[in-house]
Amino acid sequence: MGLLNNTMPxxxxxxxxxxxxxxxxxxxxxxxxxxxxxxxxxxxxxxxATYDLDRFGAGVPRATPRQSDLIIVxxxxxxxxxxxxxxxxxxxxxxxxVIAMGAxxxxxxxxxxxxxxxxxxxxxxxxxxxxxxxxxxxxxxxLDGILKLRENISRDDVFRRRRDTAQTLDSAYxx
Amino acid sequence: MGMNEREIHALLTASGIDGVGGLEQPDLDPTVxxxxxxxxxxxxxxxxxxxxxxxxxxxxxxxxxxxxxxxVYHVCSFARHHALTLRTSVAxxxxxxxxxxxxxxxxxxxxxxxxxxxxEQWDLLGVHFTGHPDLRRLLLPPEWIGHPLRKDYVYPSxxxxxxxxxxxxxxxxxxxxxxxxxxAEPRPAGTPLNQPPSxxxxxxxxxxxxxxKKEGEG
Amino acid sequence: MFHDYxxxxxxxxxxxxxxxxxLLLGALFRPRNPYPDKxxxxxxxEDPVGEAQVRFDMRFYTIALIFIIFxxxxxxxxxxxxxxxxxxxxxxxxxxxxxFAFIVFLGLVVDWVKGDLDWIKTFRxxxxxxx
Numbered sequence: 001m002g003l004l005n006n007t008m009p010x011x012x013x014x015x016x017x018x019x020x021x022x023x024x025x026x027x028x029x030x031x032x033x034x035x036x037x038x039x040x041x042x043x044x045x046x047x048x049a050t051y052d053l054d055r056f057g058a059g060v061p062r063a064t065p066r067q068s069d070l071i072i073v074x075x076x077x078x079x080x081x082x083x084x085x086x087x088x089x090x091x092x093x094x095x096x097x098v099i100a101m102g103a104x105x106x107x108x109x110x111x112x113x114x115x116x117x118x119x120x121x122x123x124x125x126x127x128x129x130x131x132x133x134x135x136x137x138x139x140x141x142x143l144d145g146i147l148k149l150r151e152n153i154s155r156d157d158v159f160r161r162r163r164d165t166a167q168t169l170d171s172a173y174x175x
Numbered sequence: 176m177g178m179n180e181r182e183i184h185a186l187l188t189a190s191g192i193d194g195v196g197g198l199e200q201p202d203l204d205p206t207v208x209x210x211x212x213x214x215x216x217x218x219x220x221x222x223x224x225x226x227x228x229x230x231x232x233x234x235x236x237x238x239x240x241x242x243x244x245x246x247v248y249h250v251c252s253f254a255r256h257h258a259l260t261l262r263t264s265v266a267x268x269x270x271x272x273x274x275x276x277x278x279x280x281x282x283x284x285x286x287x288x289x290x291x292x293x294x295e296q297w298d299l300l301g302v303h304f305t306g307h308p309d310l311r312r313l314l315l316p317p318e319w320i321g322h323p324l325r326k327d328y329v330y331p332s333x334x335x336x337x338x339x340x341x342x343x344x345x346x347x348x349x350x351x352x353x354x355x356x357x358x359a360e361p362r363p364a365g366t367p368l369n370q371p372p373s374x375x376x377x378x379x380x381x382x383x384x385x386x387x388k389k390e391g392e393g
Numbered sequence: 394m395f396h397d398y399x400x401x402x403x404x405x406x407x408x409x410x411x412x413x414x415x416l417l418l419g420a421l422f423r424p425r426n427p428y429p430d431k432x433x434x435x436x437x438x439e440d441p442v443g444e445a446q447v448r449f450d451m452r453f454y455t456i457a458l459i460f461i462i463f464x465x466x467x468x469x470x471x472x473x474x475x476x477x478x479x480x481x482x483x484x485x486x487x488x489x490x491x492x493f494a495f496i497v498f499l500g501l502v503v504d505w506v507k508g509d510l511d512w513i514k515t516f517r518x519x520x521x522x523x524x
Binding site: 090 | 421422423424426428430431433435437438439
């Protein structure tokens with residue numbers, strides 16, 4: 001990582017700086033034009049006019065992983081495709097985020113029991129930030145997932161030292 | 176409307192080709208049974224005969240039964256508005272295992288559509304079509320071992336480093352950015368389904384406060 | 394001696410700083426995590442085949458060369474047009490300038506006929522080693 005990443009304690013200055021950096025990162029999440037199967041149709045609907053993704057700053061899909069911050073994985077991941085998905089994720093530059101969209105990608109979906117060729121959830125091969133269930137999820141569900149991702153990014157630590165994870169989870173699930 | 180299946184079957188038997196069998200299930204799902212040796216001749220007749228004029232072979236599938244492997248062909252005619260289903264079978268030997276491949280003549284020389292359909296059946300069921308121009312895997316990766324749609328197929332746990340099982344362990348090394356909960360935490364009995372497994376009701380709250388449970392939801 | 398140019402020096406330094414400082418700060422603060430799978434060439438997630446360096450097409454060089462020659466001609470025509478009105482001998486100035494343009498125009502005609510301006514070269518213009 002960079003020189004000063006995750007080195008400073010949390011104080012008023014670093015909170016503000018991290019807030020600014022996180023605001024920049026979450027407001028310009030450039031996704032990759034990457035669609036595998038049926039969920040990609042709903043993802044295209046989100047990129048299009050009715051469920052406009054551009055209003056969240058994420059409406060600049062890049063064709064190459066080198067220039068994208070976010071990879072939405074929509075559609076069943078086969079063994080053949082899994083190699084490519086992993087390579088695409090590897091070729092993205094940090095900070096990079098992954099949204100797993102659809103039942104197949106969250107845990108195998110309809111192929112969870114008898115799929116001989118499918119990866120039961122893309123989190124087996126790449127680390128995933130947000131899971132969006134559905135078959136396919138409505139475009140509003142994908143938008144909800146992207147908003148959740150923006151919330152997660154706004155809590156991220158760039159210059160501050162990483163906070164204790166268990167405490168974060170507790171505070172996320174309690175009132 | 177064109178001929179019905181009984182008439183077509185009568186035409187086929189009258190043509191004198193050796194190996195044309197009977198008409199199975201004539202009321203429910205008429206299927207002409209063939210010997211593999213008669214396959215190419217019958218297909219050529221179906222395609223070239225004026226009254227039949229079956230221009231299109233729109234499906235070649237195979238079925239793995241207990242004692243035999245069936246290969247089913249569906250042909251249809253746009254000019255005459257009729258269709259036909261045909262079936263050949265290869266009996267399974269007693270010691271049939273994953274290295275046994277039933278042999279059936281290829282009809283790729285008669286219908287071009289059969290090329291990829293037969294490749295798919297080779298890929299998924301291991302039916303070897305003799306005389307096929309390029310019999311190799313179509314859907315699965317070329318280095319895949321086994322024919323998945325066979326009844327005795329054993330599912331692989333991984334392929335080329337990619338884990339294929341439902342409860343497989345992820346292959347990457349988790350970095351310190353642990354925002355997502357760890358994989359496969361068991362859900363204790365009694366936890367309501369609308370809360371995640373690591374919900375406060377399932378384990379002691381770190382802060383010492385009583386968590387506010389949302390009852391009656393979900 | 395150069396006291397009139399102090400401001401230029403300040404602007405020069407400021408310009409350099411404004412370029413180098415963001416690059417430096419970025420290099421310090423951005424995440425840096427190269428590993429082999431990340432740094433291979435992007436080929437739509439397939440294994441890269443072929444060479445990374447493609448042979449440069451000579452037609453670009455030819456066209457650029459022709460462009461430079463005519464660009465220089467235009468650059469030389471500008472002063473001629475500027476002082477044309479104040480020339481002592483206007484017919485001489487006119488015919489001298491036109492003569493210069495004509496010489497360069499002959500060069501254009503030779504290029505055109507030889508096919509150096511064609512992007513898709515036809516066999517007609519290709520020089521044959523053996524007839």
